[in-house]
Amino acid sequence: MLSNIQIVLVQTFHPGNIGAAARAMKTMGLSRLILVAPRRFPDDEATAMAAGATDVLENARVVDTLDEAVGECVSVIGASARLRNMPLPHFCEPDEMAEHVMTQAASAPVALVFGRERFGLTNEEIQCCTHQMTLPAAPDYPILNLAQAVQVCAHELFTVWRKNPENQYSAPAPVQSTRPTxxxxxxxxxxxxxxxxxxxxxxxxxxxxxxxxxxxxxxxxxxxxxxxxxxxxxxxxxxxxxxxxxxx
Missing domain, CATH: 1.10.8.590 (Helicase, Ruva Protein; domain 3)
Structure with a gap:
């Protein structure tokens, strides 16, 4: 199921954040990284910050648009530090998000989408998602660093996976997803x-x-x-x- 989870970074400005996100992913068993129009990649700073997760960087897929990145996914979770006035399903607790993602990932690809360091995802990009997600944080400064947000989400996903003993010893039987991409x-x-x-x-x-x-x-x-x-x-x-x- 972990192999069906994609981490998508949109127009990342600092290459070091790409490397740090790759490291956060690898520590939690995630390997599928997709970069949408990154400012600089490949880059030595990304490699240095990956700190041993260079395989995640080497296998990362670079695409031009978010539509291209998530086209094959049955569920797309857009992370945002602020609530949008959009009538989409919304996760405000990361463990609830993780339960949903792992259920869907049992049979088809799922994506978690993170926006730019300075202003996150645009409203148009949120509309490419099936769900919104806001990570709880102190109200006077609720903004996580990009790699920190990836780490929090990756940890929640790994926790759900780890608490199911069957996942640790055998791959789940293939199930054909009934959800559209x-x-x-x-x-x-x-x-x-x-x-x-x-x-x-x-x-x-x-x-x-x-x-x-x-x-x-x-x-x-x-x-x-x-x-x-x-x-x-x-x-x-x-x-x-x-x-x-x-x-x-």
Whole structure:
């Protein structure tokens, strides 16, 4: 299950933080690191801060966009130091996040996404996620260093894994995930937007109508079969009906 967990760092500014995050990952059994448009990588500072976790750096995947990083994941947790006014499921306790992630990781890839050192993830990037997460901290200074945030989350994940004795002695039997990937879910949401636009549905930006609709379907967590059914329904709405020959 640990091998199905991806740590995604978005536009990391200081390469030393990439190395420190890699070290935090390796100490907790995580190995899949994805970097979205890092400022400098590879870099000697990253290697020095990795302190023995150079294999995590060497195997890290570098991509241009967050969509590319999380496209195959069935659950994407976006970490943020501040609450966003977005109607997405939210974890405020890291142990609850870890239980959810480990359950999903038993059958499919899952991602934890961390933003830039200076201002974290943008609202658009949070919308690429299925969940939000805020780590509890002192209210007068609730901002963790990037590598510290990765370490806290990695420790919680490892704790859940360690407390299940079966995980330590044998790999769990393969299970086919029924959850759609983020790529499949985003394709459905785009299909929904286009169908509503073609039907003359009036989007009200100030009410964040489409954003709330997206969040509704994300919270519903449809299965692959249910998502396929919904897409078939949208296609039916877009197909002109043939009423047969006129009797007139």
């Amino acid at each position: 983020q790529q499949q879910l985003q394709a459905f949401l785009q299909h929904l937007d286009h169908t509503l636009e073609d039907a003359g549905f009036h989007n009200q930006p100030h009410s964040r109508t489409l954003e709330r609709l997206h969040a509704f379907y994300i919270r519903a967590q449809p299965s692959k079969k249910e998502l396929s059914l919904l897409r078939g329904m949208l296609s039916a709405f877009s197909t002109p009906r043939d009423n047969g020959p006129s009797n007139k």
